[in-house]
Amino acid sequence: MSRTPNALVYGDVDLNLIDGSAVWAQSTVQALSRAGCRTRLVLKAPVRTGRLIDPLTGLPGVTVVRPAEDRLLPGQADRPLSPVQASQVLARLDEDEPCDLLVLRGRRLVGRVVADGRFAGRIWAYLTDIPQSAAEMTEGARAELVRIAEASQRLLCQTEELRCLLESWVPQACGKCVLSPPAVPEPDFPVPAHERPHEPFRLVYTGKFAPLWNTLPMTRLPALLAERGVRAELHTVGDKIHDDPSRPDFRTAMARALDATPGVEHHGGQPREEAMRIAADCDLGLGWRGPALDASLELSTKVLEFGALGLPVVLNRTPAHEALLGPDYPLYVSGRAALDDAAEAVVRAVREPGARRLAADRCRAAAARYTLDAAADRWRAQLGQVFPAAPAAVAARPRPLRLGVAGHDLKFLTRLLDHFRTVPGIEVRVDAWPALARHDPAAGRALADWADVVVVEWCGPAAVWYSRHKRQGSRLIVRLHRFELDAEWPAQVDIDAVDRVICVSAYYARRTLAVTGWPESKVTVIPNWVDTDQLDRPKAPGARFRLGMIGIAPSRKRLDLGLDVLEALRARDRRWHLSVKSKPPWEYWWIWNKPEERAQYDAVLRRVQTSPLLDGAVVFDDFGADVASWLRRVGNVLSTSDDESFHLAPAEGMASAAVPALLPWTGADEIYDRRWIHQDPATMAQALAELDEEGWRDAGQLARAQVRERFSLHRVAQDWTELLVRD
Template sequence: MSQEGTGMSREGTPAGTGRSLTALVYGDVDLNLIDGSAVWAQSTVQALAGTGCRTRLVLKAPVRTGRLIDPLAGLPGVRVIRPHDEGLVPGVTDKPLSPVQASRLLTRLDETDPCDLLVLRGRRLVTRVVADGRFDGRIWAYLTDIPQSAAEMTEEARAELTRIAEAAQRLLCQTEDLRCLLETWIPAAVGKCVLSPPAVPEPPTPVADHPPHTPFRLVYTGKFAPLWNTLPMTRLPALLAERGIRAELHTVGDKIHDDPGHPSFRTDMARALTTTPGVQHHGGQPREEAMRIATDCDLGLGWRDPALDASLELSTKVLEFGSLGLPVVLNRTPAHEALLGTDYPLYVPGRAGPDEAADAVARAVREPDSRRLAAARCREAAARHTLTAAIDRWRGHLTRAFPPAPPALTARPLRVGVAGHDLKFLTRLLDHFRAVPGLELRIDAWPALSRHDPAASRELADWADVVVVEWCGPAAVWYSRHKRPGSRLIIRLHRFELEAAWPRQVAIDHVDRVICVSTYYARRTLQHTNWPPGKVVVVPNWVDTDQLDRPKAPGARFRLGMIGIAPSRKRMDLGLDVLETLRARDPRWHLAIKSKPPWEYWWIWNKPTERAHFDTILHRMQTSPLLTGAVVFDGFGADVAGWLRRVGHILSTSDDESFHLAPAEGMASAAVPALLPWPGADEIYDRRWIHPTPAAMADALENLGDDGWHTAGQEARAQVRENFSLERVAEAWTDLLVSG
């Protein structure tokens, strides 16, 4: 039996309501140099402060300029810790802190003033903090310097990122693509990854569309590095002059990289900034002044080397320029197309050089409509990434991670024991229980359906105020017969156990509540067992609606999805009927299946009838012209949220289900659900999603059209949020634990 955390801070203070949360923030970045990573530190502190979180920012290096620090000085609850000036790291006077030194310092700061969350940036730093083990369960890791392709994701990298994910409370991901990559390769990251994109200040004054200057003014702000094309940028005024356009380039920044691959870059870059005709270099400036300079220009530059085209990161400068109403010239990449659209007019073609970049600038000069469209797109993108939006996003993350204490709790923590052989349907609820102030959680994990350690189970039964048993199987029978007087016992019953002998063996007089996930199965349970009606209650399955709510990938409209195809009662054959009907009319339709193959379930594959069913299906897929190449089997795994981005319609064609979570998960992703009328389906899901036959289902999906599909998906998402969201279900469970 394992003992879990209590949802309390190290001093036993509730880690949520009753006081402001406390955050420690440290980035493996130098705040003397303005670039995206340094701006991250500033905006993260501003956002946390905006939520009311007491925040301490620990600096990596001695401060030589207050450009990024000064705006934090007046924020309530914010303290900037300067280790070098305050003598907090013996022997260190002017060098930046190493990850080892930073980890030790953070530990000492936490010992004197414990934090509820530790926000970190930098993979080497996070790896060190995780290895030291002080902050397990409190780390909020912002990682961009990780492998961003399958080729780079080595086993060593996966092992390191898995350790980080296991120790972290949250993983902060800059983009949706980065979140999906982490979840695909690192199963331990699923459920912990949340979006935390760059934040830009709201423009100080309303953006006005003004005529371009003469000469036309280009602007670049940030670091100067080979892959950022900052040296070729200085050639643009001359190249534009060859095209009959007078232009000048304004640059802001003082971080010039030393690049071993380009030994002369630092010297060449510094010379180009100061001696190139048409280039006006403003040096390092506070962020607000840099944006003021940019406001007085006509076009921002975000054009980079093609080596960065596969990056899953989002450019802060594109958002900053957009907030000022500036259009931006930048590479055509999947990330930029997702941000600005495929028809954005100022993309530079792939593997383009300075001439192609100059052509894009010339287009902006000579085509005012293109320039205005680009400015509007950039402005719309920036509006989704303001500091106000970041504060709201952080407030949501913190509210979910640190739920309030139930009002009915007494001074002593409520002791909650959870027992069972398979707790996969409780995972996020257990995370919630651990985080609730005033709940203390222990687990009695049975290694098999009928096998356990009686002494450990007895210890849990004697200790707990409330015992929750998952599945009405042998564990439920055992705990009903060993219940401590004065404690309460809650059993959750699934479809699997109802026809077995275990419910009749349960000492129902010792059971306080039996939870069913639907009203249909609650009725069936009462009919089958004759238990007292007052003991059977309905609490639906939970759906992590926030994790599943992600933008759809191109082509999702014509992709059906099925999650789980075994055993045969899941009726994949009927899903193929739907697909064949649709493809007979439009070959764009495909079916994606996320499931283990049936032969990986020995208790299924050992049955001749099951083998025959799937043999028939496989033969059909090989011989039907309409199915050839139209069905994709994706690996079984926890990365359902990323997979659902590619799915526009989620099917439930089963003969029977107790709840069937797949349609609800699809709905949370804005996929349109389509169900056949298995018993009880209409008591869980809106009847509009239920169709009498596969043919009727195909007709309904085809007739939606693009606009109808989008509208139906939004309605489906709203329904699942209202009925099955993790927050609502967790609240219902907490009420049962606390008050019965």
């Protein structure tokens, strides 16, 4: 990081009551402090207990802001802040000391802050309370999430599943979503070995008490276990009992059960560290919940905390829990999560020491991935991307470097532009042409007069114009792709005014020199960038047998050869499928106006419909920004084109740990390792079919390492920055 960022943190949560959301606020501040960030935690409610706040007051760079006690908002008195009031308090604090990032939790709160508009571009929104099913995702909810995504710098998602859901519904979230799972503090006391259980056997539950968390039937477990010949007691920690409108009697019944049920020892609200001590002195944690939560995309902090203490946990069998602990975890509650099922799981833990030890080991291993140190590392990495250090050549300048960017289509520069805007000492302005040959000459002249360096994307009319309007003493850089070489524009460029022409591959650099006759010293190679961090996600089950193609228009992308590969594979094993992510060719007027293009697509689509080997095996997915989540289902990415300048699709697949498979289009072997290049569809299919599960995973890991080394956004941004500041 170039400097110490200044963070404001506010959650729409009451830190007087211990539950997952309150623990999130504490853990977030602890992780930010360890990551080297100055942090102000703003409290929602007046302080009635310091159980969660006191451990924060001595941390480096941490300040706890108490709006009620400090009378920051007239008329608040002793009431918790509403979202409107919270937004007002945050704005006032920002006026006094501007923040670099505002970390918020709670959808209603984030929506209010976004609507007020002050923090656009600085919001880091932690979203869990969003619709988690298609039925709940109304158009109004989606529109609100779009506004939140557009105003946010980062969207913090607790799980991969939640991130993918958000990206699929909100394209504006793509590229902004980062994982921010729960963080569990390492115990600061000796943890018991748990080799021999207590007598009676000790169950433990910590957190809030609510119907969906099965906390009321949980209090019946000691009696139910006694009927099965197991002496047990339940220890509970927490002081937040939900008021549930659908269960008006719940609060009273829950309080009575905690206070008067034989075999239940309620410890009340406790500091997080003391709650962990109490849990550590027990034998088995309870994370068993109602079946309505089985589809939740959130991760239970409770399970991780118990795991950090070496405790096995009884919990529901869900896809999320199977991904965390394995499908063979021995203490799952089956069926409809009935009380009898939970009791049977406890009995198994008591009477089968092997099952109990296996469960404890799995929980301990899972918790080890979610430590506060790991959370601090994630924050440090994200803060380093958003607040990078200035390169020495930029820092040494007497004034900021003025960078102008111009072109009709900047999609291949988006993340580079984001990077340049974050680098201290670089100012960025953009001249966005509305079409290939349409622009505002006045805006162009203003940019040319202002900029120290102008980067023109595509060697088209914009490059011609800027080469003829270059300001003396400035530098002009043009990036040339592929299609421009067959057009008239390179010949119209005043090459004497151009300082560098960037090509994305060595082959196209040579071809550019051959076609244009430009001086060799003017042409250099910087590859396309790949957002390796965003694309690096765990593969979904079955990905090994799924091929992927990204972009099939125009016909020189050769979907027909991809179908050849699929047919050859399905002749061996019907598990193979192909997913195609692309706009259909008829949405490109310049393609669909050509009769030969229409004829080729007619033939290939008829083949998909009529080939017995392809029956039900080809899926066409919508074109969109959610490539990272789409690639989770894809284990092998094809590049079967007749020609390409770079072809980003196999590189993106490699970043996701998919195995790339390319046909030998000219220049492919100068971009990609020859091991991924195959002579024809038959040999490509043969190579993919010969990879067993381990071989496929090893190949994917190698491919991912290669793309990180060569094409990562960080690496390519560094190369561009060096070029920009070079005299």
